[in-house]
Amino acid sequence: MSYHTYDELCSGLRLLCDEYPEYTQLLQLPNLTVESRPVYAVAIGDQRGADVRSAVFVGGVHAREWPPPDALLYLCADLLQARRANTGLRYGGAYIGKESIARIFADLQLILLPCANPDGRIYSQQVDPDWRKNRARNVAPNGTICFGVDLNRNFDIAWDFKRCFAPGKVSASDNPCHKYLYVGPAPESEPETRNIVWLLKNYPRIQWFIDVHSAIPAIFHSWGLDENQAKDETQNFGNPAHDGKRGIAGDQAYREYIPADDLSEVRRLSQLMGEAVTAVNGDSYEISPAFSLYATSGASDDYAFSLHRLDPQRSKVYAFTMECGHEFQPDWTAAQLVIQEVCAALASFAADVSGSQPPTS
Amino acid sequence: MPKKLRIDAPSLEELRDFLSVTELDMGCRPFARKRNERFAVDVVAEDADLGRLTARIASDIRIEVLEDLPPPQAKLRMTQPGNRYLHGQLPTGLGKKE
Numbered sequence: 001m002s003y004h005t006y007d008e009l010c011s012g013l014r015l016l017c018d019e020y021p022e023y024t025q026l027l028q029l030p031n032l033t034v035e036s037r038p039v040y041a042v043a044i045g046d047q048r049g050a051d052v053r054s055a056v057f058v059g060g061v062h063a064r065e066w067p068p069p070d071a072l073l074y075l076c077a078d079l080l081q082a083r084r085a086n087t088g089l090r091y092g093g094a095y096i097g098k099e100s101i102a103r104i105f106a107d108l109q110l111i112l113l114p115c116a117n118p119d120g121r122i123y124s125q126q127v128d129p130d131w132r133k134n135r136a137r138n139v140a141p142n143g144t145i146c147f148g149v150d151l152n153r154n155f156d157i158a159w160d161f162k163r164c165f166a167p168g169k170v171s172a173s174d175n176p177c178h179k180y181l182y183v184g185p186a187p188e189s190e191p192e193t194r195n196i197v198w199l200l201k202n203y204p205r206i207q208w209f210i211d212v213h214s215a216i217p218a219i220f221h222s223w224g225l226d227e228n229q230a231k232d233e234t235q236n237f238g239n240p241a242h243d244g245k246r247g248i249a250g251d252q253a254y255r256e257y258i259p260a261d262d263l264s265e266v267r268r269l270s271q272l273m274g275e276a277v278t279a280v281n282g283d284s285y286e287i288s289p290a291f292s293l294y295a296t297s298g299a300s301d302d303y304a305f306s307l308h309r310l311d312p313q314r315s316k317v318y319a320f321t322m323e324c325g326h327e328f329q330p331d332w333t334a335a336q337l338v339i340q341e342v343c344a345a346l347a348s349f350a351a352d353v354s355g356s357q358p359p360t361s
Numbered sequence: 362m363p364k365k366l367r368i369d370a371p372s373l374e375e376l377r378d379f380l381s382v383t384e385l386d387m388g389c390r391p392f393a394r395k396r397n398e399r400f401a402v403d404v405v406a407e408d409a410d411l412g413r414l415t416a417r418i419a420s421d422i423r424i425e426v427l428e429d430l431p432p433p434q435a436k437l438r439m440t441q442p443g444n445r446y447l448h449g450q451l452p453t454g455l456g457k458k459e
Contacts, residue, residue: 002439002441003439003440005440008444008445008446011444011446012446012452015446015449015450016451016452019451065389066439073452074452074453074454074456075454076452076454077451077452077453077454078453078456081454081458085458088459089456089458089459090457091456125437125439125440126437128433129436129437130363130433171390171391179386180386213389213390215388216390216403218392218394220392249373249377250373286394290390292392292393293377293380293391293392293402294391299390321390323388323389323390323392328388329436329439331439336455340455343456347456
């Protein structure tokens with residue numbers, strides 16, 4: 001066994017949807033990739049559709065992080081098999097009981113997007129294992145041709161980092177030839193980014209979003225833009241009065257607003273996932289706000305959590321980034337353990353939120 | 362050959378200051394873990410980066426080489442040609458159904 005290629009991920013999803021039509025719907029997302037590949041997600045649950053309370057799990061945004069797409073395909077397979085057989089699921093010492101599995105299917109729709117960046121994954125697996133971005137063709141100001149946009153700096157949340165942040169305080173680059181951190185020519189410029197945005201906007205009852213990356217290991221919750229504070233609502237990403245002040249660690253001039261109840265809930269859910277990871281085989285993932293050494297701009301988790309502030313009519317989306325494992329491409333034996341950690345964390349998360357009340361705005 | 366390095370400092374501020382003028386690959390999100398009252402970040406660097414970093418070391422910054430990373434060719438052999446699902450075998454996952 002080895003890591004899945006993109007073709008295998010697509011074949012695996014199709015086979016699962018053919019085998020379990022009563023619980024699945026295959027979704028081809030509206031945008032082809034830069035290199036014209038289709039991108040697939042799968043919705044699973046007893047009920048599917050735009051009006052069903054949902055959680056989204058995304059993988060493969062960063063191409064070189066090979067375990068997350070495999071983990072999401074396998075999670076899908078595990079959940080479907082357990083649901084039909086009316087069993088629980090065990091990953092090492094982590095156990096999700098059959099009642100929890102049944103409740104996940106009854107109360108939730110899980111939308112799994114195993115590989116958001118197929119072009120990048122193919123390039124990483126066939127040419128350059130260190131490749132992180134998509135495969136967009138960029139022309140630098142001096143005429144140089146370079147490739148790739150960092151999709152996780154391309155979302156429309158403080159995307160214009162030179163305007164939004166204090167100089168030098170954010171992990172982002174406007175250099176089209178930066179190997180890792182190029183933000184792209186415009187917010188949501190990339191079709192792969194727009195596919196995730198499409199999911200978030202076309203399924204208005206999405207209430208949880210987890211973007212699975214590697215390899216720190218850590219579970220991050222809001223915010224990545226700056227340190228958190230729960231007192232001053234005017235200190236928020238959309239307020240231009242604070243442009244140029246964001247991203248400075250340790251200061252009091254600007255911190256990102258998050259209601260205390262929301263912070264408590266995202267911490268609790270992060271901790272819950274961390275405990276499930278530890279139960280698998282004893283590893284310990286750090287639990288932290290996404291802001292640590294530096295701020296990040298244009299990231300998927302911050303974008304998802306920002307949506308209800310921009311449109312108070314829509315569901316609040318609690319958003320996380322799970323950074324699994326300790327290296328980008330562990331050997332397959334080690335990768336299987338990481339995959340089990342991801343599956344245990346996400347299944348435990350789904351079991352918990354499936355019994356919860358909707359977040360309030 | 363790329364190396365995995367651990368850079369640590371007594372405080373987050375000192376670690377930030379040291380890293381601020383580097384172009385190191387810190388992964389998805391630049392994140393420091395607290396280890397034994399110090400703050401550490403793991404990065405990937407080439408030999409040339411290591412030389413530049415070592416030359417800049419001041420105060421209480423420490424740099425440890427954790428490992429030499431495998432060459433890219435070794436990574437490219439970690440996927441196999443073909444399609445394991447071509448004959449209709451279902452993905453089964455790694456969880457035990459019990």
